[in-house]
Amino acid sequence: METEELYHEYKPLLFSLAYRMLGSVMDAEDIVHDAFLSFNHLENKETIKNPKAFLCKIVTNRTIDKLRSAAHKRNEYVGTWLPEPLVEEKNDPSHSYIMKESISMAYLLLLQQLSEIERAVFILREVFQYEYDEIADIVDKKSTNCRQIFHRAKKSMGEEPKTSKTELAKMTIKVEQFIKALQRADISQMLETLRGDAVFKSDGGGKVKTAINPIYTAERIVQLFISVIKKLPEGASFKYKVVNDRPGIVVNINELAAYVVSFEFIDDKISTIFMMANPDKLVHINRTASGSLEL
Template sequence: METAQAYRTYKPLLFSLAYRMLGSVMDAEDIVHEAFLLLGAASDKTKINNIKAYLCKIVTNRCIDKLRSAAKQREVYIGTWLPEPIVEDDINDPSISLEKKETISTAFLLLLQQLTEVERAVFLLREVFQYDYDDIASIVGRSSTNCRQIFHRAKKGMMHRPDSVKPNDDHSNIYLEKFAQAVLDGNMDLVHAMLKKDAVFYSDGGGKVMAALRPIFSADHIARFLLGVITKLPANATYQFKNVNGSPGMIVMIDGRIDYVVSFEVNDGKIAKIYMVSNPDKLNHLNQ
């Protein structure tokens, strides 16, 4: 298989794996690009028995190395760390399965942060991409028995997934639009009523822009914070509802640039969690 054909065939798979491993669009793209450069530079491609496995092994191990080297940076990260958002136009894209949408949700990606680098790789390869243990073993350099043990240990850490709204639930889209309008209108009573009492708001400014450095707890505090943010936005700010990490969300644009990306988690018919990314470094890929 020629490199160009391999790129068309396997790039979506490799990016999906790298993004889930890293929570970074730009780093994922760089690693996938490097994998294809290595494939192109291979002196004798006929010796590569399985190009898909070859590429997957490069991407997985580069991601593991990246996570290890970035560990110290994460320790001194200013404020809450959130993954770089993936924004799509169609929140009801039928080509994306509900299961796959769940595994790029902000909540799911944050749960993955609890796992070690190797646990994360084994868990994703098995749970999301349905690799068998022998293939996983060859990718991560462990025995298949060890990979099976790693997977079960990792799965225990991922058992408490949020029971959030289905990503393509039309009712939730309308509900979130109503919530956003209530915030824009300064209707604090309605904003408060649409949030769960124990709701949590997470904001990632990375120390580059103004953002809440710690999570904000309770509907009352979140409502006050959001209304305070809205009053500080310039008059030319515009809002669009988009698919953010597989779920309904919204973007806020100022002077034609995306300054905020917001996603929501809905439980029991009310908003349980709000994730807002405003770190400009994490929005660069959306503003290119």
């Protein structure tokens, strides 16, 4: 199979692997691109019996190297670190493929608590259903070790609830209710959509003023949102999107994404709100941003 054919067939899978490992869209794209370049330059690539496994090994190793080299930057990060949001685009089949597997912000944050090897083993087994012998070859560990690593990681991660299309539709209605109430400054309606113990987490990366620490309780979150919307410039717009497999909002200012917000639910009420405001983590969205829902 030619490299171009392999690229079209395996790019979504490899991007999904790299994104889950790193929590970065742009870094994942770069690593996948470089992996195919490296594969294409191999003199003996025709002799490789399993190109898919070979490419997975390249991507896994490079993401592990990237995580280790960037560890000190994470420790020095200003405020709460959140993964780069992945906004589903209807005209991008690769994103549709990725969204088929749960990839919520909450789950990605749990993955970040695992070591690099634990993360790789867990993703390859849990998400991509690789056999332990295959995983062992990719991460250069024994099969029995990979089995132990997976079970340890699985215990830490727990089970993420699957979200059906029906449930996603119900969640989207709740988000619309929350946003419309916000636009009217209807505090009681906003509180009605939130759990009392709701949490708000935002990532400005020290580039944009935002809450450095999580905000707890529905009352404080409502006060914060009322304050924020009052400061939005005239012409700001909302666009409803699926963000990391959850209902979300892209807030555009001057036709560029300034905030991406996603929502988690428990018992039909909003339990966690994640807001990305770091412009460095919104570059990939602004490359393809279009359309809006006017305020």
